[in-house]
Amino acid sequence: MNMKDLLIFETVANTGSISGAAEKLNYVQSNVTSRIRKLESDLNTTLFHRHKRGVTLTPEGKKAIIYAQKIVSLMNEMKVVTGNNKTPSGKLDIASVETVIKLPLILSKYNKQYTDVDLTLSTGVTAELRDAVLNYQIDGAFVTKNHSTNHADLREVEVFQEKLVLISDQTSTNMEDLLEKPILGFSDGCGYRAKLNEWLTDQQITPTKVMELGTLETTLGSVISGLGVAYVPYSAIQHYEKTGLIRCHDLPGKYSDITTIFIYRKADHITPALGKFIETIEQHRDDVISPFFNMDGVKE
Numbered sequence: 001m002n003m004k005d006l007l008i009f010e011t012v013a014n015t016g017s018i019s020g021a022a023e024k025l026n027y028v029q030s031n032v033t034s035r036i037r038k039l040e041s042d043l044n045t046t047l048f049h050r051h052k053r054g055v056t057l058t059p060e061g062k063k064a065i066i067y068a069q070k071i072v073s074l075m076n077e078m079k080v081v082t083g084n085n086k087t088p089s090g091k092l093d094i095a096s097v098e099t100v101i102k103l104p105l106i107l108s109k110y111n112k113q114y115t116d117v118d119l120t121l122s123t124g125v126t127a128e129l130r131d132a133v134l135n136y137q138i139d140g141a142f143v144t145k146n147h148s149t150n151h152a153d154l155r156e157v158e159v160f161q162e163k164l165v166l167i168s169d170q171t172s173t174n175m176e177d178l179l180e181k182p183i184l185g186f187s188d189g190c191g192y193r194a195k196l197n198e199w200l201t202d203q204q205i206t207p208t209k210v211m212e213l214g215t216l217e218t219t220l221g222s223v224i225s226g227l228g229v230a231y232v233p234y235s236a237i238q239h240y241e242k243t244g245l246i247r248c249h250d251l252p253g254k255y256s257d258i259t260t261i262f263i264y265r266k267a268d269h270i271t272p273a274l275g276k277f278i279e280t281i282e283q284h285r286d287d288v289i290s291p292f293f294n295m296d297g298v299k300e
Contacts, residue, residue, distance in 0.1 A: 127189030144191025182228035
């Protein structure tokens with residue numbers, strides 16, 4: 001077993017394909033296959049299920065990938081430390097919840113200044129992004145601060161504070177009508193959904209139906225069409241309220257006030273790429289952002 005085997009293993013797991021990993025690593029496909037078989041032999045286990053669409057991790061593979069990601073991450077960190085290179089370069093994998101309105105500004109400022117960094121962005125809900133940071137799958141994430149983000153192995157940087165609002169189409173005027181409709185939202189583990197569930201529990205209200213839609217764009221479009229109601233940050237939808245497409249309904253501050261934070265792992269050394277990203281957040285978190293953004297986060 002060597003580092004190259006672990007890197008190939010990680011790449012195959014990420015791409016879900018032997019051919020995709022070979023293309024990404026610029027290797028011959030047969031070489032990737034033989035390396036995976038060698039690693040499976042060394043570990044005395046099967047790491048992947050093979051099928052027509054590619055490969056998926058076995059239960060043993062899912063356990064092994066966590067350690068492989070940690071080892072690869074630590075090796076990359078060691079190269080940075082011993083290389084004494086203070087110029088940001090290499091990979092930086094960042095993730096975010098769906099509705100961080102300042103994210104396009106932060107990414108743009110960073111990307112323009114540090115062109116040697118290969119910056120990637122993915123999305124998810126707070127709970128899964130926290131776990132991804134802890135398991136070395138990503139370098140950091142923008143999440144909603146709650147009890148689950150208070151972890152001994154994580155550091156955090158406050159990005160901004162805002163409030164959540166319950167949104168509906170224009171036909172709904174009172175809370176009784178709202179609560180008869182399906183609640184639309186992101187998957188379990190979402191900080192916004194947790195806040196709304198807390199309010200519903202305290203009010204002893206059982207929703208008639210809950211629908212997981214995945215993205216803000218789909219959720220907002222469904223609210224506008226009258227499918228249901230949603231609980232989202234006001235900054236992400238205020239333009240649609242002003243244009244008359246939706247109606248906003250306030251809940252008490254205990255359930256609506258939220259803080260967006262950037263989390264990353266505690267470490268003796270922070271790579272230059274991550275260090276400069278944190279610095280960029282701190283420099284631009286107080287910048288004023290225009291509320292006139294469309295659902296893709298692009299200024300109109």
